Amino acid sequence: MLGFGLAKGLKYTLKNLTKEKPTYEYPKEPLPLPDRFRGIQKFYPEKCIVCNQCSNICPTDCIQLTGKKHPDPTKKGKIIDTYDINFEICILCDLCTEVCPTEAIIMTNNFELAEYSRDELFKNLEWLDENDESVRKVNKP
Amino acid sequence: MVEELLHSQAGILNFGIFFLLAVVLLFVILGFVTYAILAERKVMGFMQLRQGPNQVGGRWGLLQTVADVLKLLLKEDTIPKLADKPLFIIAPVIAFAPSFIVMAAIPFTDKFQFADLGVGLLYYVAISGLTTIGMLTGGWASNNKYALLGGMRAAAQMISYEIPLVMSVIGIVLLTGSLNLNDIVAAQENVWYIVLQPVAFIIFLIASVAELNRVPFDLPEAENELVAGFHVEYSGFRWAMFMLAEYVYIFAMASLTTVLFLGGWHPLFSFLGFIPGAVWFALKFMCVFFLLLWFRSTFPRIRADKLMEFAWKILLPIALANIFLTAIIKEILNLF
Numbered sequence: 070m071l072g073f074g075l076a077k078g079l080k081y082t083l084k085n086l087t088k089e090k091p092t093y094e095y096p097k098e099p100l101p102l103p104d105r106f107r108g109i110q111k112f113y114p115e116k117c118i119v120c121n122q123c124s125n126i127c128p129t130d131c132i133q134l135t136g137k138k139h140p141d142p143t144k145k146g147k148i149i150d151t152y153d154i155n156f157e158i159c160i161l162c163d164l165c166t167e168v169c170p171t172e173a174i175i176m177t178n179n180f181e182l183a184e185y186s187r188d189e190l191f192k193n194l195e196w197l198d199e200n201d202e203s204v205r206k207v208n209k210p
Numbered sequence: 211m212v213e214e215l216l217h218s219q220a221g222i223l224n225f226g227i228f229f230l231l232a233v234v235l236l237f238v239i240l241g242f243v244t245y246a247i248l249a250e251r252k253v254m255g256f257m258q259l260r261q262g263p264n265q266v267g268g269r270w271g272l273l274q275t276v277a278d279v280l281k282l283l284l285k286e287d288t289i290p291k292l293a294d295k296p297l298f299i300i301a302p303v304i305a306f307a308p309s310f311i312v313m314a315a316i317p318f319t320d321k322f323q324f325a326d327l328g329v330g331l332l333y334y335v336a337i338s339g340l341t342t343i344g345m346l347t348g349g350w351a352s353n354n355k356y357a358l359l360g361g362m363r364a365a366a367q368m369i370s371y372e373i374p375l376v377m378s379v380i381g382i383v384l385l386t387g388s389l390n391l392n393d394i395v396a397a398q399e400n401v402w403y404i405v406l407q408p409v410a411f412i413i414f415l416i417a418s419v420a421e422l423n424r425v426p427f428d429l430p431e432a433e434n435e436l437v438a439g440f441h442v443e444y445s446g447f448r449w450a451m452f453m454l455a456e457y458v459y460i461f462a463m464a465s466l467t468t469v470l471f472l473g474g475w476h477p478l479f480s481f482l483g484f485i486p487g488a489v490w491f492a493l494k495f496m497c498v499f500f501l502l503l504w505f506r507s508t509f510p511r512i513r514a515d516k517l518m519e520f521a522w523k524i525l526l527p528i529a530l531a532n533i534f535l536t537a538i539i540k541e542i543l544n545l546f
Contacts, residue, residue: 075509082257082508090259 099178104206107161108180111204112152112197116173119147123165123174131155132165154197156182156190166208178203216325231324235313243457244275250503257507285446290353293443297351302444302451305344308337309458316465317391319475319487330391331383334466335376338421341455342368345430348452349440360439363514364430368421370521375417377529378410381536382470395474402473409532411471413525418463419505420521423456426509429517464498472498 093100102108119136132154136147166174177200184190192200218224248263248271255262267273289298315330317323327333342365349361383389385406386397394403404411420427431439441452468474472494475487512520 078508079504082504085257085259086253088259090256090261092259092261 099203102178102203106176106178106180106205107163108177109156109161109182109192109200110154110166110197111175111177111200112194113173113175114149114152114194114198116171117149117152118171118173119149120170122168122170126164126168128162128164129158129160131157131159149194152194152197154192156192157187166205172208175208176205177201178205235324236310239310239313239458239461240454242461243454244279246457246460246499247275247278248272249499250506253500253503254507257504279450282450283447287446287448288443290443292353294351294353297347298443299448301344301348301351302448302455303344304347305341306451306455306458308340308344309455309462312337312462313458315391316462317395317469317474318465318491320392322488323392326392327390329389331379331389331394331470334462335372338459338462339368339372341459344455345440345452348444352440352443354443356437357440357442360430360442364423364440367427367430367517367521368423370518371417371420371427371525374413374521374525374529375421377526377533378413378417379470380529380533381407381410384533384536384540391469395469395476398473399476402471402476404471407471407532407536409528413529413532414467414471415501417521417525418467419502422459422463422502424460424502425506426512427517428511429514460499460502464495464502467498468494 124132134152135150137150252262263271263274266277314324315333345364346361349357386394475491
């Protein structure tokens with residue numbers, strides 16, 4: 070019957086009035102993302118052994134790094150000097166974090182890469198070190 | 211107070227007083243329209259599981275409409291090259307002015323009212339019909355086929371639905387024996403007319419939604435059929451005038467529904483009489499207004515070919531039958 074359908078619709082919308090909203094308060098609160106989300110990398114300079122594997126595996130060749138000799142002459146190996154990722158071309162493919170033997174580079178849930186200038190997309194060692202919010206908890210697949 | 215003023219001598223002072231009263235009413239109505247639009251967007255948002263405006267003006271978006279109106283007023287005033295310029299400019303005025311004139315006749319409480327007209331109801335219906343001319347003029351003057359179609363639809367729809375609207379109210383006029391809105395409210399002291407005339411109420415509600423050009427009868431401005439109907443070519447403050455007229459009519463129509471069917475400022479039960487009449491009026495008014503918002507977010511638009519049939523073949527006969535029945539029952543009751 071005609072009238073019944075209208076009443077049914079009215080009842081449905083009235084019920085919706087008090088239902089919980091599925092929308093997110095996005096800019097005010099971070100989006101709930103899965104742990105496996107691939108966002109801007111977090112870099113730990115003290116863990117890095119300058120093995121260059123991340124730079125080599127990178128498909129877009131966006132990672133540039135240089136190392137220097139360990140300041141303590143009794144220890145072998147190198148420590149990191151500069152570490153830059155160019156987010157103009159980084160595709161956030163997760164390969165650098167998978168290949169890293171010491172887990173010095175890890176994905177985070179931060180995806181906000183909108184900038185007013187292209188230069189700001191060029192992230193250096195300090196920036197990547199400070200990018201320490203919602204870092205991926207379990208890195209191994 | 212107004213009664214004395216109306217009979218006082220013409221002069222600069224009295225003109226000033228009238229002008230001031232009109233400006234006060236205008237600002238009250240503008241305030242209502244501002245928050246009516248916000249309420250509409252909020253209620254629709256909540257019914258569609260969204261939040262609605264919540265950025266401008268704090269958590270509840272209290273300044274959203276103010277910002278929107280400010281934007282509209284700052285927009286460039288565009289007039290199409292081939293438009294009929296004088297008509298194009300005057301059309302929003304013709305559409306808006308009656309909506310404000312109508313407000314004079316509505317009694318909000320026994321004290322707060324402007325003109326106590328003997329034919330208040332007739333006055334409302336007659337004046338509100340003029341808005342159609344504004345819409346048709348706007349549609350014609352735009353020199354745009356969508357605008358013209360929208361204007362034609364608006365005229366056809368508003369004129370056809372005015373008839374069941376008036377016919378449904380005649381039952382009330384019969385019962386009261388007067389067209390004066392004050393008398394109609396006074397007659398509802400004990401029983402509201404929604405109880406005595408439920409059929410009339412339903413017809414009136416449907417016809418009033420159609421008169422207001424709102425969903426499910428928003429064919430004159432159906433966005434997805436006619437772009438925007440008669441106001442496609444309008445922008446900025448001219449468009450705002452059309453929208454303002456629409457919302458002032460919502461105010462007027464909700465007030466009229468309250469006055470005619472929900473007992474105006476009379477309390478729900480007589481022991482609740484200590485609550486002032488203005489609060490009762492506002493409460494009933496808001497219920498009617500919410501009903502309009504509720505309809506808008508629930509019903510789909512009615513099909514264009516069924517629109518006229520619905521008015522002439524369903525609403526009008528029912529309304530006529532209602533008048534007939536009311537008259538017979540009144541006569542039978544008068545015998546005893």
